[in-house]
Amino acid sequence: xxxxxxxxxxxxxxxxxxxERTAQxxxxERKSKDAAEEAPGQAASRxxxxxxxxxxxxxxxxxxxxxxxxxxxxxxxxxxxxxxxEVRTGAAPAGGPPVYDGPLRSRLEALRExxxxxxxxxxxxxxxxxxxxLDEAAARRKLSGQHTVVALAxxxxxxxxxxxxxxxxxxxxxxxVRRPTTAAPIACSWSDGAASLIDxxxxxxxxxxxxxxxxxxxxQLRGLVLIDLPDHDSAAVAHREQVDRILKLVDAVVWVVDxxxxxxxxxxxxxxxxxxxxxEVMFVVLNQVDRLPGEAAELVLDDLRRLLDEDGIAxxxxxxxxxxxxxxxxLTGDGVGELRELLGQFVAERGAAGRRVSADVDAAAAxxxxxxxxxxxxxxxxxxxxxxxxxxxxxxxxxxAGEAAERAWLRNAGRACGTPWLRLWRWxxxxxxxxxxxxPARTQADEEATARQRVEQxxxxxxxxxxxxxPAPWAQAVREAAVRGSQGLPEALDELAARAGLPPGRPPRxxxxxxxxxxxxxxxxxxxVGGLWLVGQIAGVMDPNLGVPVLLMVAGIVGGPLxxxxxxxxxxxxxxxxxxxxxxxxxxxxxxxxxARVLDPLAAELLRYREVREQYGRVVGAGAGAAAR
Numbered sequence: 001x002x003x004x005x006x007x008x009x010x011x012x013x014x015x016x017x018x019x020e021r022t023a024q025x026x027x028x029e030r031k032s033k034d035a036a037e038e039a040p041g042q043a044a045s046r047x048x049x050x051x052x053x054x055x056x057x058x059x060x061x062x063x064x065x066x067x068x069x070x071x072x073x074x075x076x077x078x079x080x081x082x083x084x085x086e087v088r089t090g091a092a093p094a095g096g097p098p099v100y101d102g103p104l105r106s107r108l109e110a111l112r113e114x115x116x117x118x119x120x121x122x123x124x125x126x127x128x129x130x131x132x133x134l135d136e137a138a139a140r141r142k143l144s145g146q147h148t149v150v151a152l153a154x155x156x157x158x159x160x161x162x163x164x165x166x167x168x169x170x171x172x173x174x175x176x177v178r179r180p181t182t183a184a185p186i187a188c189s190w191s192d193g194a195a196s197l198i199d200x201x202x203x204x205x206x207x208x209x210x211x212x213x214x215x216x217x218x219x220q221l222r223g224l225v226l227i228d229l230p231d232h233d234s235a236a237v238a239h240r241e242q243v244d245r246i247l248k249l250v251d252a253v254v255w256v257v258d259x260x261x262x263x264x265x266x267x268x269x270x271x272x273x274x275x276x277x278x279x280e281v282m283f284v285v286l287n288q289v290d291r292l293p294g295e296a297a298e299l300v301l302d303d304l305r306r307l308l309d310e311d312g313i314a315x316x317x318x319x320x321x322x323x324x325x326x327x328x329x330x331l332t333g334d335g336v337g338e339l340r341e342l343l344g345q346f347v348a349e350r351g352a353a354g355r356r357v358s359a360d361v362d363a364a365a366a367x368x369x370x371x372x373x374x375x376x377x378x379x380x381x382x383x384x385x386x387x388x389x390x391x392x393x394x395x396x397x398x399x400x401a402g403e404a405a406e407r408a409w410l411r412n413a414g415r416a417c418g419t420p421w422l423r424l425w426r427w428x429x430x431x432x433x434x435x436x437x438x439x440p441a442r443t444q445a446d447e448e449a450t451a452r453q454r455v456e457q458x459x460x461x462x463x464x465x466x467x468x469x470x471p472a473p474w475a476q477a478v479r480e481a482a483v484r485g486s487q488g489l490p491e492a493l494d495e496l497a498a499r500a501g502l503p504p505g506r507p508p509r510x511x512x513x514x515x516x517x518x519x520x521x522x523x524x525x526x527x528x529v530g531g532l533w534l535v536g537q538i539a540g541v542m543d544p545n546l547g548v549p550v551l552l553m554v555a556g557i558v559g560g561p562l563x564x565x566x567x568x569x570x571x572x573x574x575x576x577x578x579x580x581x582x583x584x585x586x587x588x589x590x591x592x593x594x595x596a597r598v599l600d601p602l603a604a605e606l607l608r609y610r611e612v613r614e615q616y617g618r619v620v621g622a623g624a625g626a627a628a629r
Contacts, residue, residue, distance in 0.1 A: 110618030154256035163330035170212035239343035251352040253283035275313035290329040376469030391458030402583025409575035459486040485598035529554030
């Protein structure tokens with residue numbers, strides 16, 4: 001039954017609109033024809049005498065070229081009581097675009113940069129709201145800055161349509177006991193140039209009106225575009241969708257509540273609480289206070305303020321920015337003048353559009369905070385970098401390589417400074433030692449597997465360190481960069497270990513080695529001479545004298561090992577330095593390989609996140625450090 005009634009009502013409204021348009025067109029054509037037949041001198045004389053000969057409807061037809069808007073007849077057109085008539089709309093806005101102040105422009109630019117930098121890391125659904133805010137801010141900026149679009153929103157039976165008619169001074173929106181009464185949003189503009197703003201809301205021309213008030217009353221609200229919305233708790237889903245859509249586009253909203261539904265959970269949970277950040281562009285009107293006896297109105301108003309405070313809505317009291325709360329009765333007119341005055345001041349400031357956009361940016365930034373800020377310290381510390389380099393050095397065996405180089409240097413010193421008899425004995429034993437000091441690369445399967453595990457563990461540890469404290473999308477990006485860098489890293493380190501060993505040839509020799517060699521040769525010569533002397537005495541070739549040859553042989557036998565032992569002591573320092581240099585060289589090579597393949601990509605991801613975090617700090621109006629906290 002309700003649906004049928006609504007359709008009948010719509011048909012009657014359309015027929016009435018067509019009838020009014022036809023009658024108005026006929027009147028306009030007759031007046032235009034009369035004006036064309038009138039002598040030019042008479043027309044000029046009438047204009048000078050009365051100043052009201054020009055038909056306001058004809059002027060409006062020339063000014064608007066798209067759609068229909070209800071417009072009141074000028075007082076000079078016969079002194080008739082103000083009435084609602086329809087004219088064409090669509091002219092360019094009378095005022096320039098709304099001026100977004102410097103901080104807001106900076107925040108919008110930062111939000112745009114933030115979205116651009118985040119597209120490769122965040123999905124479109126996460127960035128959808130921020131993109132919508134940017135689109136709507138750009139669209140609003142192109143439209144009139146001399147007008148402020150204010151929506152009247154409320155529940156069924158709250159009296160918002162009656163308040164709409166009271167403010168307009170003429171019955172525009174239908175009121176009554178049938179629910180829902182307002183089936184579609186209706187716009188009323190207090191001045192010209194608002195057609196593009198109303199077009200943005202999707203309100204058709206037949207639902208656009210002009211107020212019927214005195215010049216003084218109209219001047220008080222000049223620039224206001226008032227929208228009467230359907231009931232937000234309507235049983236019709238299309239009505240609620242209309243409310244939700246238009247509430248995202250208007251500059252401000254007046255919530256009309258009544259003593260019965262001011263604490264309705266749907267109102268607070270679905271609308272007021274999510275819009276708590278828009279308190280500066282919000283009015284909350286307690287209507288129908290004439291139904292409350294005595295001081296009950298003040299008690300209900302105080303309870304309403306309490307509920308708004310629980311919703312997180314700042315109240316504009318004591319000069320502080322926030323929502324305006326007042327009590328009134330649209331039926332008796334009590335408080336309507338105060339609301340009219342507040343709306344007039346609000347519209348005259350010409351700042352509602354900017355404050356609405358700023359609140360939208362705040363809301364978008366608050367929803368994006370979990371993907372940009374965690375409140376923890378982020379980044380890769382120097383300690384973590386050093387630990388990663390140490391793990392890679394262990395994987396390539398840098399310490400073992402240094403020790404092998406040190407042993408090789410000592411062996412070379414032993415060969416150079418050792419006795420010939422010891423070298424001969426080693427040769428006889430078949431001992432073959434590398435003389436270059438180079439260490440063989442790992443070839444055994446178990447050692448290679450162990451080295452690979454160490455490399456993977458090192459990469460996994462450094463990626464966890466780097467991603468610690470980052471929001472989930474950026475932490476995932478850091479881990480993926482580490483995984484990409486680790487591909488082929490064990491093989492590269494193996495090749496590096498083979499190339500970054502000691503240089504070919506013998507290890508460098510200190511300056512005292514030739515002296516030691518000569519001393520060792522002298523000790524050997526003493527042994528040979530002493531031995532030959534004894535052989536000569538035994539053979540009777542030489543005179544018997546055991547003391548001198550024995551002394552020579554003992555000196556050579558004792559002096560050779562003594563020289564070798566002294567050389568070993570002297571060689572420990574150079575050998576240690578030689579081994580440390582080999583270890584350092586391999587460590588640096590492994591660290592450079594790890595830095596190029598893993599740490600640099602991690603640093604790039606962290607730098608990208610830092611840039612994004614700085615942009616987010618600009619969006620919320622704070623520095624990067626504050627955003628991180």
